[in-house]
Amino acid sequence: MNESQLVRGLGEQIVERLREDIFSGRIAEGERLREIDLAERFAVSRGPIREAIQQLAWEGIVETDRNKGALVSSSAPNEITELIIPLRCTIEKYAVRLFFDHLTEDDFLVWETILEKMKRACEAKDFTLISEHDIAFHRALVTRSQSPDLLAIWSSIVSRVRRHFRESHLKYANPIQIYEEHLPILDAFKNKSLQKALKTLEDHIE
Template identity: 70%
Template structure:
């Protein structure tokens, strides 16, 4: 079972570190020193230790008794051929679970993510665009309210996070990253399960 952090500051630390690693602001192989992170977040080392334990469970951080914690390496590109069908299956199943129960608050959350993505794309800030892309899909799976589904998705995406950044760099117009997500939200709002899953599967590539 996924270890549970106390909601609040500890959860915010996990989210911030996760985003920094997914976006590449903290590089693969970089050491994560508890004392440095405690200073950064103005906390004791206890919450930092809990956050690193959570990220290690997700496969984002690798811990070694001698070297401590460091950012885990992404999987090689050829793994994408395996990962893409798995993501389509997981996220499509999540849509089936949540589509009839979406609220205005859910769409507000997606709108906030997309607004940050839009600003990042306009500024050609690919790190933040990648961060918000993953956040968009993470919330999609979170909204299924299935801890097992989220756990599986988290481990998969942690291994292919570099794919998001690499694929975004190939866009001639970065705003297309943002534009590709808006039809998904419109499909969710329509309540059409078949259309939503069809668009989602085409989007994940």
């Protein structure tokens, strides 16, 4: 692996970690992303940090302002959330259609690993981690479509409804139900039933 590949790989890891922190609420809405602080956190120069922020801005997760710098985008108000959630559902169902005929055991392993982490977070009642793994599961579905544009649109939408994820999780009397509600999606994939998978996914999201 050459130096440029290493740099690119490191940048992708930084983007992923920051995205997870923002979606899970570890980094709050409106919080400023300071390049010097992030460079110290990840033990890198400011170059990869600047590129990571640009990527997050392209996804709509971060807003850049000439005077204030990079700020975490705000979640949408409730009335807009009601509009956005069906759009998110449409995107995820479209992604499933793209990859459904090409499912592999490696795909199942990726989703099972995320759900196992979600299960442990539910058992620990760690709602920050629950949100992180919930979003990671659905992001993995869209990523599997191998469509960068689709993933970017999805990321922008989920950035606007990330508060909805956290608030909806807090309504569960027993968090393990959050984990259990994801299992039928994976079962439908394994049973190779596209229509069942789409319906299960739609019911879960909406």
